[in-house]
Amino acid sequence: MSAATPLPPPDFEVASAYPEARWLRQAAAAHDWRAIREYAHRLPQDTDRTFVATSVGDVPGVEHPLRELVAAAPDDVLAATLLAAREVNLGWEARTASRAERVSRERFTVFQEHLRRAEQLLIRVTALDPAQDAAWSERLNTARGLQLGQNEARRRYDRLAAYRPHHFTGQARLLQQLCPKWGGNWEAAHGFALECMRAAPAGALNGGLVAEAHLEHWADLAKDRRPEYLRQSYVHRELVEAAERSVLHPEFRRPFGWVTVQGTFAALFGLIGDQERAAAHFRALGNLASSYPWSYLGDPADAFVTYRAAALARG
Amino acid sequence: MSQVIHHTQVDGIPALFAHTTGPMLAGLVFRVGMADETLGQAGITHLVEHLALHRQGLADYHFNGTTKAAFTHFHVKGTDQEIVAYLNGVCASLTDLPMDRLETEKEILRTEEAGRSTGQLPLWRYGAQGYGLVSYPEWGLTQLRPQDVLHWAERSFTRENAVLWIAGEGIPAGLSLKLASSARHPMPPVTSALPAAPAYFSGGKGGVLLDSVVREGVAAQLYAAVLERELFRSLRQESGFSYTAATDCEARGDGFAVITAFADALPDKQDAVLGGFVDVLAKLQVGRFEQADLDAVRARADEALIAPHAAAQLLSSAAEKVLAGRPVYGPQELRAELWAVTPTDLHAVALEASGTALMQVPAGHRADWAGYAPAPTRSSYTVTGRRFASAGNDGTSLLIGAEGVSLTGDGESVTVLYRACAAKLTWPDGGRRLVGNDGLTVDVEPGFYGIDPQTMATIDAAVHPSATVWLPPRQHQPRPASERKATAAPTTTATTGGQGENPPTRRTGGQTAVLIVFGLAAGLWSCMALLLTLFGATDPQTTTGEWIAMSLFFWVVAALLAWPAIRILRRTRRT
Numbered sequence: 001m002s003a004a005t006p007l008p009p010p011d012f013e014v015a016s017a018y019p020e021a022r023w024l025r026q027a028a029a030a031h032d033w034r035a036i037r038e039y040a041h042r043l044p045q046d047t048d049r050t051f052v053a054t055s056v057g058d059v060p061g062v063e064h065p066l067r068e069l070v071a072a073a074p075d076d077v078l079a080a081t082l083l084a085a086r087e088v089n090l091g092w093e094a095r096t097a098s099r100a101e102r103v104s105r106e107r108f109t110v111f112q113e114h115l116r117r118a119e120q121l122l123i124r125v126t127a128l129d130p131a132q133d134a135a136w137s138e139r140l141n142t143a144r145g146l147q148l149g150q151n152e153a154r155r156r157y158d159r160l161a162a163y164r165p166h167h168f169t170g171q172a173r174l175l176q177q178l179c180p181k182w183g184g185n186w187e188a189a190h191g192f193a194l195e196c197m198r199a200a201p202a203g204a205l206n207g208g209l210v211a212e213a214h215l216e217h218w219a220d221l222a223k224d225r226r227p228e229y230l231r232q233s234y235v236h237r238e239l240v241e242a243a244e245r246s247v248l249h250p251e252f253r254r255p256f257g258w259v260t261v262q263g264t265f266a267a268l269f270g271l272i273g274d275q276e277r278a279a280a281h282f283r284a285l286g287n288l289a290s291s292y293p294w295s296y297l298g299d300p301a302d303a304f305v306t307y308r309a310a311a312l313a314r315g
Numbered sequence: 316m317s318q319v320i321h322h323t324q325v326d327g328i329p330a331l332f333a334h335t336t337g338p339m340l341a342g343l344v345f346r347v348g349m350a351d352e353t354l355g356q357a358g359i360t361h362l363v364e365h366l367a368l369h370r371q372g373l374a375d376y377h378f379n380g381t382t383k384a385a386f387t388h389f390h391v392k393g394t395d396q397e398i399v400a401y402l403n404g405v406c407a408s409l410t411d412l413p414m415d416r417l418e419t420e421k422e423i424l425r426t427e428e429a430g431r432s433t434g435q436l437p438l439w440r441y442g443a444q445g446y447g448l449v450s451y452p453e454w455g456l457t458q459l460r461p462q463d464v465l466h467w468a469e470r471s472f473t474r475e476n477a478v479l480w481i482a483g484e485g486i487p488a489g490l491s492l493k494l495a496s497s498a499r500h501p502m503p504p505v506t507s508a509l510p511a512a513p514a515y516f517s518g519g520k521g522g523v524l525l526d527s528v529v530r531e532g533v534a535a536q537l538y539a540a541v542l543e544r545e546l547f548r549s550l551r552q553e554s555g556f557s558y559t560a561a562t563d564c565e566a567r568g569d570g571f572a573v574i575t576a577f578a579d580a581l582p583d584k585q586d587a588v589l590g591g592f593v594d595v596l597a598k599l600q601v602g603r604f605e606q607a608d609l610d611a612v613r614a615r616a617d618e619a620l621i622a623p624h625a626a627a628q629l630l631s632s633a634a635e636k637v638l639a640g641r642p643v644y645g646p647q648e649l650r651a652e653l654w655a656v657t658p659t660d661l662h663a664v665a666l667e668a669s670g671t672a673l674m675q676v677p678a679g680h681r682a683d684w685a686g687y688a689p690a691p692t693r694s695s696y697t698v699t700g701r702r703f704a705s706a707g708n709d710g711t712s713l714l715i716g717a718e719g720v721s722l723t724g725d726g727e728s729v730t731v732l733y734r735a736c737a738a739k740l741t742w743p744d745g746g747r748r749l750v751g752n753d754g755l756t757v758d759v760e761p762g763f764y765g766i767d768p769q770t771m772a773t774i775d776a777a778v779h780p781s782a783t784v785w786l787p788p789r790q791h792q793p794r795p796a797s798e799r800k801a802t803a804a805p806t807t808t809a810t811t812g813g814q815g816e817n818p819p820t821r822r823t824g825g826q827t828a829v830l831i832v833f834g835l836a837a838g839l840w841s842c843m844a845l846l847l848t849l850f851g852a853t854d855p856q857t858t859t860g861e862w863i864a865m866s867l868f869f870w871v872v873a874a875l876l877a878w879p880a881i882r883i884l885r886r887t888r889r890t
Binding site (some may be wrong): 075150 | 590591600
């Protein structure tokens with residue numbers, strides 16, 4: 001890489017990696033539910049449809065037309081799932097990203113109110129059609145936010161896995177629940193991530209869960225103990241295996257969520273100091289970035305630039 | 316075999332007859348039950364039932380009595396002569412109760428009650444009145460006077476409130492059912508302590524318990540049976556969270572039936588049982604009934620209706636229907652209804668059930684996330700009156716006013732108004748507990764709140780004497796720290812003079828150490844005692860007398876060593 005051509009700054013716009021997200025947001029803003037319905041219907045059977053719900057759920061104000069739609073047709077599972085995703089989004093916005101004990105009581109009430117609304121819509125959706133994968137993965141979010149318990153979250157994941165055994169978003173959301181910050185423990189979190197990776201088809205995103213578990217574990221430690229954690233040889237070994245099974249595998253195609261997974265590997269290899277491997281992930285990313293994992297490393301844009309520079313200088 | 320229920324009369328009492336072979340079955344059913352009582356006289360119907368059966372003594376035919384919410388049954392199985400002797404005897408006793416047995420029967424009922432476990436759902440649904448009284452102890456037993464019992468029997472166990480049923484070759488000769496006369500009782504009023512439904516409350520360690528009130532009929536019974544299959548499949552077969560998953564559908568008598576569903580849970584799986592339970596209900600609420608389930612439960616119901624004794628099996632519930640003024644259907648009519656039920660009918664029941672549901676979730680769990688409103692544990696009204704602050708520094712106060720009492724704290728209150736006071740429990744040490752018609756309770760402990768005797772006297776004077784329940788001395792007075800929690804939720808058995816169970820307290824580290832040390836010592840000593848007992852007799856140096864004495868001594872020491880460990884085990888629990 002020549003020093004004369006400065007690298008472009010990171011691009012955190014989801015639609016840069018997935019133009020469909022922009023199209024979905026525009027269609028939702030235009031209330032073009034028929035187009036969204038047809039789009040969702042045309043997606044291949046095994047697509048992780050969570051991104052349809054989260055993309056629509058990002059559109060400000062979309063809850064109003066969706067509420068009317070659901071009131072008129074309570075059995076419309078797509079409309080109810082989109083509305084639930086929007087409610088979850090509104091809830092989490094109200095809660096802010098800080099940890100539960102730091103959230104003010106009032107904000108917490110608003111947060112839970114949105115989540116209860118979402119949950120009641122989703123109870124109906126999964127009752128009408130238990131194969132609705134996006135609804136189950138949203139129900140893993142509501143279970144976590146409403147603190148319904150570890151076994152209940154696991155039960156929901158098992159219901160999802162009965163139809164979709166390698167559902168990446170569902171697994172990632174259960175993984176968050178299995179972390180100590182949401183009432184789990186590291187043994188369960190790492191164990192689940194490895195289990196998902198090993199069961200998944202070659203080149204699937206699921207290996208990214210192993211990286212996510214390590215990043216979460218690293219972030220949970222006191223600052224002075226973090227380097228020591230990443231120096232452990234098994235951590236590196238697991239990350240190498242996970243990357244090779246997923247984003248570095250020849251079968252790998254770039255499904256929704258790949259920017260986060262590539263970024264998590266890039267960040268972890270960068271933190272470990274394995275710049276060669278970090279560089280491979282940065283090259284795959286180009287300038288694409290997502291707030292996770294970079295927000296864990298300080299200002300997301302600064303962190304991306306710093307770690308990318310370090311990796312590409314040596315790797 | 317006849318599949319018909321015949322209507323006739325015996326001694327002016329409506330009678331239902333079905334033809335069967337084998338031993339004759341018969342019953343006398345009265346339109347009176349616990350729901351007709353008040354909390355202050357709770358148990359009076361049961362007491363009459365017991366007194367009426369006393370003279371049957373040790374008859375060797377099979378008979379019994381059952382007191383339910385709205386009906387009291389006397390039933391018997393035997394020969395013609397035995398049936399006649401039983402029924403004539405019960406009627407004779409009801410018009411001439413053996414009042415010399417009153418105190419003894421009260422004692423027997425208290426013993427029976429200690430082994431009775433009633434659910435909390437009725438009290439949360441109906442309050443401390445009407446159908447809610449089945450949740451409460453028989454608090455009337457201590458103060459019921461002979462004249463109260465006689466009056467109750469004269470008013471309720473009468474010709475107009477009785478229906479006879481007989482299953483056999485014919486109506487036996489010699490029946491002489493002489494009963495007093497009074498007006499037919501209407502069905503007990505259905506009270507409500509639930510401002511909104513579906514609702515939930517938290518309590519108990521077990522699993523999830525739910526009941527719903529729906530229109531009575533075959534569709535309701537089939538819905539309950541399908542729900543049981545769904546719960547069993549989901550919670551036991553698919554996930555293994557529960558061992559038991561069961562439902563029941565029982566006619567309340569007023570044209571509605573109560574469907575009850577239960578699933579137990581391992582302590583660490585309660586959250587998943589609750590979640591799975593909610594999802595099973597949701598599946599049926601959106602109308603997803605499996606045809607195979609409907610076929611299976613229908614086939615089982617049909618089998619019962621074409622069985623040789625089908626009409627006979629229906630008689631006791633048919634007698635209740637006559638007393639409630641409801642139509643009586645025989646097996647043929649029920650089969651027609653059974654085969655007409657469609658999945659759409661089941662869906663209608665599911666929706667009705669969801670709109671009236673009351674769910675009991677394990678302590679520490681909630682169901683508001685699933686759309687169930689919390690059942691009230693606080694009052695919306697606070698009395699004005701003198702304030703007495705708790706001596707326990709727990710921030711609670713008692714307000715004692717002209718219209719009632721309120722326990723306040725944390726900006727909330729629990730109020731019992733004297734005019735809506737179902738019972739006032741009274742202990743000899745001065746403690747009082749007021750139970751409101753809505754089931755909420757307020758404990759008035761003069762010691763903890765520094766209440767003067769004059770103020771206590773105003774409470775005693777304000778509550779109607781018939782609502783006063785005298786209880787024997789209690790071993791422990793409630794501590795102020797636990798008081799608010801104990802009184803805020805409707806309570807039934809707590810601190811009622813030793814009838815309530817004291818929950819085990821958490822075991823401390825020191826107690827665990829004592830448990831281990833004494834447990835080990837007792838174990839070792841017991842081994843020595845065992846060796847001595849087994850082999851001491853063959854030792855030529857000891858006589859048989861010495862051997863017995865030494866064995867006894869060793870076993871006594873073993874028992875003394877074991878005692879502290881056993882006491883700790885019994886009184887504490889691991890957490």
